[in-house]
Amino acid sequence: MKIKEAASRLNTTPRTIRFYEEKGLIQPEKGENDYRYYNEADLWKLQTILALREVGMSTSKIKTTLQDENEVRKYLNMQRSALYEEWLEIKDMISTLDQMLEQPSFSQKDIFTLSNHLKDVKQKRKSWEDQWNFDSQAKDYDKSLKRSGFRFNVHEFYEEALGSAVGFVKPVEGETGLDIGIGTGNLAEKCFESGASMIGVDQSEEMLKVCGEKHPTIDTRHGHFLALPLMDKQVDFIVSSYALHHLTDEEKLLALQEMDRVLNDNGRIAIADLMFEDEEQKEAVMDQFEEEGNTEAIFAIRDEYYGLRSQLSGWFEQHGYRVEVKRLSDILHVVYAVKV
DNA sequence: CTTCTCACA
DNA sequence: TGTGAGGA
Structure with missing residues (x-):
């Protein structure tokens, strides 16, 4: 098939098809007369190129995408x-x-x-970039949960925290839930066990891959706290565990605003994370670690952005939410908020 | 009808 | 990221 026919079959112009060839996206066979001849396989490929262009992918991205069909x-x-x-x-x-x-x-x-x-x-x-290199952690994340730190274990009461978040939210059959920073899907799993369908967002492709293999029913989406890949009011509840502390305090508030955007009326949010109660309690706990000479704890905390529970509940209350909290340890809290 | 190149936005 | 003109 010559270029004009190929073009009209695909609803494009010969000029455009040559352009894609120039960009190295496709290599049709050339006859004696130097005419380009397209076979079925070429047409299929052109079709995907056109489709990817239509959703705004650049030609250079398309080129790398087409290297591996599975990707x-x-x-x-x-x-x-x-x-x-x-x-x-x-x-x-x-x-x-x-x-x-x-x-x-x-x-x-x-x-x-x-x-x-x-x-x-x-x-x-x-x-917002992958500062913590979750891509490389993905495969061993679940294992690392079980391994405690020597003098400071951030995952102490991990199961209790997840359980408490789900206990607050009480997902109902037929609802749609969102897990932000889904990781390998441990929290989302507890949600869809009660019949909700789950969307999981993570900024790490590797995490999404591991999660997708563990839980094929979860709709895994690339994205992050500050730009959720969802339309407004699309979910009935939001959960998030051990993720918000990767954001600075200012970013945390932007993240809450973004959650509010995608959350339906009367929606619920449960955040289980490492945080302090308020400024006062934070100082007391840090002083305590200092006294004990627990540098491991101090470094771990300084390395991330442990927020204040009071800041989160304050934001929620200001924006018309009813708030409940649960404290699981000095540094582990669950904040639950209902949009009323 | 197709090819290529040059220029243009 | 394409498009249009013009010659072969």
Whole structure:
């Protein structure tokens, strides 16, 4: 089949097909006359190229995607999270513009403040990278849970924490739940045992792969706290365990806002994580570690962003949630919030 | 009808 | 990331 027929069959132009060839996406056979001849396999490939272009994937990304047929899903997943991130950015730009227009008297300063805030939010979303290298931890994560630290075990009461989160949320058959930072899926598993269908978000492709193999029924999606790959009000409840402490305190509040966006009316949120009660208790606990000379604990805590339970419940209450909390240890708490 | 190249946004 | 013109 010559190029024009191929083009019309695929609803594109010969010029475009040649362009893809130039970019190294496809190599059709050439006849004596130097004409390009396309076979069925070429058409299939062109079809996927066109489809990937249609969802906004760059030609260079498409090239790497097509290297391994089995990886197509993975790249589509990445593409989805990238598009959600763009969508959120545009939404933020629009609402900032709206706010600028709402200013009664146009003062340079207020506009600048708004634009700076917007820039800040964009920055935070973009800079969220895999600082903890979860990709390489993925395969051994479950094993590492069982191995305690020498003098400081962050996973003490791990099972209790997950159990308590699910106990708060009480998933019901037919509901859709979201687990953010799903990891290998231990918490989500307890949720879908009670009949809810689960969506799991993680920024690590490797984690998603391990999770997908362990729990094929979970809808695993690439994404992160600051840009959830979901539409507004799409889930009935949200759970998250041992994940929020990877975000700075400022980012934590943005993350709560993002959860609020995807959560349905009357939705529930349960967060089980390493955190302190409040500033006072944090100081007391850190002093205690200091006295005991427990440097292992101090380093571990300094290495991440253990937040304050009071900060989280404060945000929830300000935004119309009813809050319940449970303390499992000095540094392990569950925060439960219902949107009312 | 197809090819290629150059220029253009 | 494509598109249009123009010659062979």
